[in-house]
Amino acid sequence: MTVRVPAKVNLQLSVGPIRDDGYHDLVNVFHAVSLFDEVTAEPSTGVEVAVEAAPGSEVAVEDVPTDGSNLAARAARLVATRLGVEPAVSLRIRKAIPVAGGMAGGSADAAAALLACARLWDSADEPVLSKDDLLELGAELGSDVPFALLGGTAIGLGRGERLTPALTRGVFHWVFATADGGLSTPAVYAECDRLREAHGEKVAWPEVSEELMTALATGDSKALGAALHNDLQPAALMLRSPLRRTLTTGMDLGAIGALVSGSGPTCAFLADSEEHAAELAAALSGVGVAKSVVRASGAVPGATII
Ligand SMILES: C[C@](O)(CO)[C@H](O)COP(=O)(O)OP(=O)(O)OC[C@H]1O[C@@H](n2ccc(N)nc2=O)[C@H](O)[C@@H]1O
Numbered sequence: 001m002t003v004r005v006p007a008k009v010n011l012q013l014s015v016g017p018i019r020d021d022g023y024h025d026l027v028n029v030f031h032a033v034s035l036f037d038e039v040t041a042e043p044s045t046g047v048e049v050a051v052e053a054a055p056g057s058e059v060a061v062e063d064v065p066t067d068g069s070n071l072a073a074r075a076a077r078l079v080a081t082r083l084g085v086e087p088a089v090s091l092r093i094r095k096a097i098p099v100a101g102g103m104a105g106g107s108a109d110a111a112a113a114l115l116a117c118a119r120l121w122d123s124a125d126e127p128v129l130s131k132d133d134l135l136e137l138g139a140e141l142g143s144d145v146p147f148a149l150l151g152g153t154a155i156g157l158g159r160g161e162r163l164t165p166a167l168t169r170g171v172f173h174w175v176f177a178t179a180d181g182g183l184s185t186p187a188v189y190a191e192c193d194r195l196r197e198a199h200g201e202k203v204a205w206p207e208v209s210e211e212l213m214t215a216l217a218t219g220d221s222k223a224l225g226a227a228l229h230n231d232l233q234p235a236a237l238m239l240r241s242p243l244r245r246t247l248t249t250g251m252d253l254g255a256i257g258a259l260v261s262g263s264g265p266t267c268a269f270l271a272d273s274e275e276h277a278a279e280l281a282a283a284l285s286g287v288g289v290a291k292s293v294v295r296a297s298g299a300v301p302g303a304t305i306i
């Protein structure tokens with residue numbers, strides 16, 4: 001059973017006040033892009049994990065745990081507990097999504113493992129686990145996991161796990177600049193809180209951007225570029241100052257929008273067309289502001305059995 005699962009970029013990430021449980025209420029507009037991990041699940045004796053880089057990708061697989069803490073292994077155990085079966089599966093993860101890059105690679109693998117194990121262990125005639133059940137299990141594993149199951153473009157409220165699909169038109173073309181070394185998501189949220197406190201900022205309740213929704217619904221890439229917004233960006237730039245240069249270089253080279261993806265450090269650049277994305281990617285590769293430069297388009301479907 002092999003499942004293909006996409007990376008995400010956050011088109012709007014508006015971070016509200018911190019909650020009693022330590023999470024922040026968000027308006028999180030997720031967009032799934034054509035950069036995929038693949039997870040293959042096969043019957044075995046215990047939970048085993050092997051991780052490899054997808055051909056041609058420069059993903060730091062050595063930073064991914066292969067023990068029980070791997071998010072895909074945790075997903076497999078969760079499905080087994082829910083179905084009352086032994087968690088006996090070998091998981092082979094083929095990664096193209098940057099590790100700790102702000103593109104939800106671990107969450108993607110968890111979503112893929114949920115779907116693969118559910119279909120491996122569930123009764124074929126009458127599946128016990130519905131799509132909604134998987135979304136609920138996903139939310140237990142991480143705030144980004146439900147979206148990796150759903151895909152497309154969606155508004156995430158709460159921690160980001162309460163999803164509503166967004167109306168979109170056409171295809172959007174992206175260029176991603178990856179960075180050496182990851183950023184820790186909790187550290188970036190903590191830095192966001194620290195900066196707000198230091199500036200005496202009053203934290204507003206986040207609202208969905210009307211400009212963004214109109215840009216998506218009309219397929220207007222220039223308007224989308226202007227509406228991109230990430231409240232975690234100042235924190236990611238504080239923790240990794242070279243990203244400022246990456247962002248300004250991409251804009252100087254003609255991107256129609258640029259932002260840090262999620263908690264970073266990957267930077268996302270929007271292009272006008274496929275040709276424009278190819279030119280932008282070539283120009284960005286030439287100036288040495290990224291570990292690697294990858295092109296992708298969106299929106300694409302979520303976790304899918306192949
Ligand atoms: C930055 C994003 O990737 C944007 O989509 C997500 O908000 C993070 O999602 P994730 O990696 O699935 O995060 P989780 O595993 O749920 O949480 C990791 C940590 O991130 C912080 N966190 C996450 C989500 C949220 N709404 N508020 C938070 O403050 C918390 O410190 C939490 O302990």
Ligand SMILES: Nc1ncnc2c1ncn2[C@@H]1O[C@H](COP(=O)(O)OP(=O)(O)OP(=O)(O)O)[C@@H](O)[C@H]1O
Binds near residue numbers: 072
């Ligand atoms: N299957 C997995 N793939 C990648 N990292 C994993 C996996 N399982 C556990 N991890 C751990 O999770 C950490 C975060 O990795 P991940 O690639 O999900 O970050 P991210 O893309 O920044 O996440 P997000 O965008 O959801 O905040 C890694 O440093 C790694 O130690």
